[in-house]
Structure formats: C-alpha cells, structure tokens
Amino acid sequence: MADQVLRKLAPTFGAMYSAVGRPSIPPERLLKSEILIALYSVRSRRLFCERLDTDLLFRWFLDMSLDEPGFEHSTFSQNSERLLRHETARKFFDAIVGHAQREGLLSDEHFTVDGTLIESWASLKSLKPKEAPGSAVPPDDPGNPTVDFHGERRLNATHQSTTDPEARLARKGAGKEAKLCVSGHVLMENRHGLCVDLQLAPAAGTAERATALAMLRRQARRGIRPHLACVRGRRTPGLDGRTTRHASSSLSQRLRKQVEEIFGWMQTIGGLRKSRFRGVARTQPAGFRLGRRTICCGSVACRSGESWPSRPKRAARGSQRRPMQTGHPANEDDSWSPS
Numbered sequence: 001m002a003d004q005v006l007r008k009l010a011p012t013f014g015a016m017y018s019a020v021g022r023p024s025i026p027p028e029r030l031l032k033s034e035i036l037i038a039l040y041s042v043r044s045r046r047l048f049c050e051r052l053d054t055d056l057l058f059r060w061f062l063d064m065s066l067d068e069p070g071f072e073h074s075t076f077s078q079n080s081e082r083l084l085r086h087e088t089a090r091k092f093f094d095a096i097v098g099h100a101q102r103e104g105l106l107s108d109e110h111f112t113v114d115g116t117l118i119e120s121w122a123s124l125k126s127l128k129p130k131e132a133p134g135s136a137v138p139p140d141d142p143g144n145p146t147v148d149f150h151g152e153r154r155l156n157a158t159h160q161s162t163t164d165p166e167a168r169l170a171r172k173g174a175g176k177e178a179k180l181c182v183s184g185h186v187l188m189e190n191r192h193g194l195c196v197d198l199q200l201a202p203a204a205g206t207a208e209r210a211t212a213l214a215m216l217r218r219q220a221r222r223g224i225r226p227h228l229a230c231v232r233g234r235r236t237p238g239l240d241g242r243t244t245r246h247a248s249s250s251l252s253q254r255l256r257k258q259v260e261e262i263f264g265w266m267q268t269i270g271g272l273r274k275s276r277f278r279g280v281a282r283t284q285p286a287g288f289r290l291g292r293r294t295i296c297c298g299s300v301a302c303r304s305g306e307s308w309p310s311r312p313k314r315a316a317r318g319s320q321r322r323p324m325q326t327g328h329p330a331n332e333d334d335s336w337s338p339s
Contacts, residue, residue, distance in 0.1 A: 001096065001099060002031075002032060002035065002096075004099065005092060005095040005096055005099060006028045006031065006032075006092075008095060009088070009091060009092065009095065012086065012088065012091060013027045013028070013088075015086075016082060016083075016086050016088075024075075024079060025071060025075065025076065025079045027079075027083065027088065029062050029063075029064075030076075030079055030080060030083060031083070031088065031089075031092055032061060032062055033048065033062065033071075033076075034080075034089075034285075036048070036058055036061060036062075038270050038271075038290050041269055041270070041271055043271065043276075044276070045073055045076055045077055045080070046073040048076075049070055049071045049072065049073040049076055050073075052064075052070040052071060053070045083285070084281070084282065084285055089284070089285035089288040090288060092288070093198070093288040097196050097197075100194060100196075105191070105192055105194060106189050106191065106192075106194060106196060107189045107190055107191035110189065110190035110191065110255075111187055111188065111189055111190060111196075111216075111219075112187075112188045112189075112190055112255075112256045112258075112259045113185065113186070113187050113188075113208070113211075113212040113215065113216075113259075114185070114186055114188075114208075114259040114260070114263070115183050115184060115185040115186075115207070115208040115211070116183070116184050116263045116267075117170055117172055117179075117181040117182075117183060117184075117203060118181060118182050118183070118184045118200070118267075118272055118273070118274070118275055118283070119179050119180070119181055119273060119274040119275065120161070120164050120166075120167035120179075120180040120181055120182055120274075120275055120278075121163070121164060121274070121275050121276060121277060121278050122161045122163035122164040122167050122180045122278070123163065123180075124149075124179075124180065125145070125147045126161045126162045126163040126164075126180075127149075127154055127159050127160070127161050127169070127180070128159060128160065128161075128162055129158060129159055130158060130159065130160050131158075154169065155169070156168050156169050161180055163278065164180065164278045164279060166182065166202050166279050166280050167180035167181065167182060167202075167203075168180065168181060168182070168202050168203040168204065169181075169203075170183070170203040181203045182200055182201070182202060182203055182275065182280055182283060183200065183201050183202065183203040183204070183207045183208065183211070184198070184199075184200050184263075184266075184272070184287060185198070185199045185200070185201065185207070185208060185211040185212065185215065186198050186259055186262055186263065187212070187215045187216070187219065188258065188259045188262060190251075190255045190256065190258075193255065193258040193259075193261070193262075195262050196219065197215040197218060197219060198287045198288060198290075199211050199214065199215055199284075199287075200280050200283055200284045200287055201280065202280065265290070266287075266290045270290040272286060272287065272290060
C-alpha cells in the first residue's frame with residue numbers, strides 16, 4: 001500500500017529536489033523509514049540509523065542491498081526537515097486515507113472526534129512570567145538551575161515556556177498535576193475504527209471543538225454526513241428520531257470507544273505520550289506517521305475479515321491452567337534436591 005501511494009506522490013517529490021548536485025536520500029525511503037520508526041518503537045532517528053546497519057528487515061523494507069551504506073543521522077534529520085517544509089506528511093496521510101476509501105473501508109456518516117493531551121518536550125522550570133524582567137544574578141547551575149516556584153500562581157495568561165512557547169499548562173482531570181502539553185485530536189470513522197484525520201493544537205479549553213469542526217470541514221470534500229452523538233440526560237438540538245431510529249445509529253454509539261484504542265497505541269507503542277519535538281508544527285508529522293500505521297494495519301485486518309485491532313484473548317478468571325513442567329517429581333512424598 002505504501003509503495004502505491006508513494007508512486008502517486010512522485011510529482012511532489014520531483015519539485016522538492018534539484019536536478020543538479022550530490023545525490024540525496026530518496027524521499028520514498030525517508031517516509032518509509034518514519035513508518036519503521038513508528039512500528040518498531042525506535043526512540044530517535046540516530047538509533048534508527050544505527051539499527052539500519054544490522055537489521056536486514058529494515059533494509060528489505062527500504063529496498064536497500066546488503067552492501068549499501070546506511071544513513072548518516074545528521075543528514076537523515078536534515079532531509080526530514082525538508083519533508084516538513086513541503087507538508088509531505090499530510091499529503092502521504094491523505095493519500096492513504098483515500099486508498100482506504102476506494103477499498104470501501106470508510107463510513108460516510110458515522111464519525112467520532114476525541115482528544116488527548118501530549119506532554120510537551122519542555123520542563124516546568126522553563127515556565128517564566130511573560131512580563132518579568134531578566135534577572136541580573138547568574139544561576140547557580142547554568143545547565144540545571146534551581147527554580148523555586150512555591151507560592152507563585154502560574155497561569156497560561158501570565159506565564160510562558162521559554163523552551164516551547166506553544167506548550168500550555170493543562171491537566172487531564174480534577175486532582176491531577178498540571179503539565180506543559182499540546183492537545184492531539186483524532187477523527188475516527190465508526191465502521192472499522194480507522195483514523196481518517198489527525199490534528200495537533202495548543203492545549204486550550206476550546207481546542208477540541210474548534211479542531212473537530214476544522215477536521216470535519218476538511219473531510220467535506222469526501223461527501224461525509226456526520227451526525228451528533230446522543231448523550232444521556234442531555235438534549236441536543238437537531239438530534240431526534242430521524243437519526244436515532246436507525247440500527248446503524250446505535251451501532252455507531254457502541255463503537256465510539258474504539259477511538260481510545262488509537263490513542264492508546266500512539267502513546268504506548270508509537271511513543272507519543274511525550275513529544276520528542278518542540279512546537280506543534282514539528283510534532284504534527286509524528287502524529288501523521290502514527291496515523292498512517294493505524295490505517296495500513298486496520299485496512300489489512302478489515303480485508304482479511306478480522307476485527308481490528310486484534311488482541312490476544314485473556315484466560316478466564318479461575319480457569320484451569322496446565323501445570324508447569326519442572327525438574328522435581330510429581331509425587332509429593334518423593335524427595336528431591338539439587339544434588
């Protein structure tokens with residue numbers, strides 16, 4: 001699937017590179033490398049370049065021979081920045097979503113929007129008052145200065161991080177600690193649980209509904225007709241029996257919770273619980289990289305008739321288990337010793 005989409009993006013790649021000069025890393029290999037980084041939970045691009053020297057599976061996926069030299073990590077990072085400037089990650093993601101739609105795997109009516117918090121690559125020590133003058137006293141430790149913020153009221157309106165100005169103080173619930181975060185939002189279709197759009201934004205109180213409307217407007221060109229969810233005890237204007245009388249509506253409500261599985265995979269396996277980049281614009285391609293993985297794996301599972309994502313079945317509580325094979329005799333009366 002990835003190779004088919006990359007062939008369609010060949011005109012975009014041709015406009016990004018010059019016809020003269022030294023040969024660079026092919027953009028197809030850069031994008032496929034990002035897929036490997038997401039699938040195998042590689043922590044950084046430097047580690048990926050080191051692993052590429054010894055991993056035959058990575059070389060096979062990237063169409064590299066055994067004696068072909070690997071990537072130099074600084075050159076790999078610089079070429080990845082070029083993909084960021086041309087929004088290649090967004091185009092690659094949209095092309096894979098279009099492929100899934102042509103296969104008949106996407107719904108055009110039932111969608112779910114949800115958001116989560118992604119911890120920013122910034123420390124709470126970097127949170128400084130916006131209007132405070134610079135201190136003339138040098139820090140006790142330039143690399144890790146001592147910061148005493150006890151008794152100080154820190155708000156997003158008055159304070160800002162010097163490391164990541166787009167990060168905002170946010171918490172996941174009452175009683176939870178506040179962290180510097182950005183908000184991640186996913187638009188999932190409710191037929192097979194595939195991620196069809198993904199957007200990152202500064203963590204604000206109105207970010208989820210504003211981003212949801214923006215993602216739905218982008219999907220309008222595909223002819224979708226989303227409807228509102230029915231919440232118990234809440235009356236939603238425009239939501240009545242014309243929508244809720246259909247069996248597909250109740251099925252859609254039951255499948256909404258699968259959006260949490262997308263967030264769970266992104267934060268545990270994909271490594272997006274804490275961003276490795278500074279700023280929303282640099283973290284956004286990492287989200288597209290993980291979103292592409294959910295579509296590719298979900299499409300394969302849907303075509304094979306399996307449920308997605310597949311999970312191993314747990315043994316029922318209190319079920320009988322096979323006894324462990326050990327070196328001691330089965331009878332309790334027999335004695336056994338290591339000698």
